[in-house]
Amino acid sequence: MTTNQLVQQIKKKKSFLCIGLDVDLNKIPPYLLKEDDPIFAFNKAIIDATHHLCVAYKPNTAFYEAYGLKGWKALEKTINYLNEKHPEIFTIADAKRGDIGNTSTMYAKAFFEDLAFDSVTVAPYMGKDSVEPFLAFENKHTILLALTSNQGAFDFQTKTVDGKELYKQVLEISKSWENSKNLMYVVGATKAEFLADIRQIIPDSFLLVPGVGAQGGNLQDVCKYGMNDQIGLLVNSSRGIIYASQEDDFAEAAAMKAKVLQQQMEVELTN
Numbered sequence: 382m383t384t385n386q387l388v389q390q391i392k393k394k395k396s397f398l399c400i401g402l403d404v405d406l407n408k409i410p411p412y413l414l415k416e417d418d419p420i421f422a423f424n425k426a427i428i429d430a431t432h433h434l435c436v437a438y439k440p441n442t443a444f445y446e447a448y449g450l451k452g453w454k455a456l457e458k459t460i461n462y463l464n465e466k467h468p469e470i471f472t473i474a475d476a477k478r479g480d481i482g483n484t485s486t487m488y489a490k491a492f493f494e495d496l497a498f499d500s501v502t503v504a505p506y507m508g509k510d511s512v513e514p515f516l517a518f519e520n521k522h523t524i525l526l527a528l529t530s531n532q533g534a535f536d537f538q539t540k541t542v543d544g545k546e547l548y549k550q551v552l553e554i555s556k557s558w559e560n561s562k563n564l565m566y567v568v569g570a571t572k573a574e575f576l577a578d579i580r581q582i583i584p585d586s587f588l589l590v591p592g593v594g595a596q597g598g599n600l601q602d603v604c605k606y607g608m609n610d611q612i613g614l615l616v617n618s619s620r621g622i623i624y625a626s627q628e629d630d631f632a633e634a635a636a637m638k639a640k641v642l643q644q645q646m647e648v649e650l651t652n
């Protein structure tokens with residue numbers, strides 16, 4: 382999917398919500414555990430109930446890898462279901478990959494070709510030659526970790542290196558990489574006060590913003606400092622939506638939580 386198509390979807394749905402599919406078998410309704418593939422059954426119910434309220438889904442691959450082959454199969458079924466039923470929806474493999482060049486190429490093939498995701502999250506720490514193999518894929522997006530939502534972001538990302546904070550170096554230097562038009566960036570909703578500075582460096586890039594809901598980030602602050610004239614935001618909530626209820630009504634409860642966020646986003650889009 383191109384960035385323009387994503388912007389059109391945001392305008393059409395009046396939503397820049399991304400729903401995180403972080404499935405924990407200890408948190409899903411017990412009756413689903415009797416299904417052949419409980420993870421996919423859970424995801425399908427969530428997608429069926431919420432697809433009209435969001436523009437993106439983000440399975441975090443850790444929640445699938447933790448269940449071995451069955452987990453990976455469930456991830457494959459989930460992305461195939463999304464691509465077949467809802468090709469207009471932007472898909473994010475939150476895998477946080479990145480390695481020496483030939484290995485990164487294999488990671489990119491895994492997520493862009495085999496699983497056919499629109500995007501994958503990548504760590505910038507190994508530098509240009511670890512990220513450019515992802516950027517080489519046309520109409521696919523590499524979402525680089527810039528300033529993450531967790532407390533540990535202050536351990537390295539905000540430290541000054543050569544007179545500038547490391548996360549700012551990541552933003553500035555990555556702009557010069559080949560095919561940098563295919564870059565988006567992760568900025569945590571819990572770091573909204575940094576967004577004005579970030580927009581000075583990357584005014585036009587899309588940001589994936591996790592951390593509203595369970596981590597306490599504030600949607601209004603994110604919009605105030607992070608939105609650009611093409612919206613430029615995908616705001617993610619995972620646990621706050623998919624575990625709104627752990628009873629049989631989980632899908633309806635998820636839709637209600639997603640609706641609340643979508644309505645707040647609609648207000649922000651009309652402001």
Ligand SMILES: O=c1ccn([C@@H]2O[C@H](COP(=O)(O)O)[C@@H](O)[C@H]2O)c(=O)[nH]1
Nearest residue numbers: 441529530569591595596618619620621
């Ligand atoms: O900086 C980051 C980068 C990624 N994440 C991921 O987003 C979701 C957030 O889940 P919630 O349940 O809405 O807190 C999860 O998959 C994280 O691994 C992040 O939180 N922060």
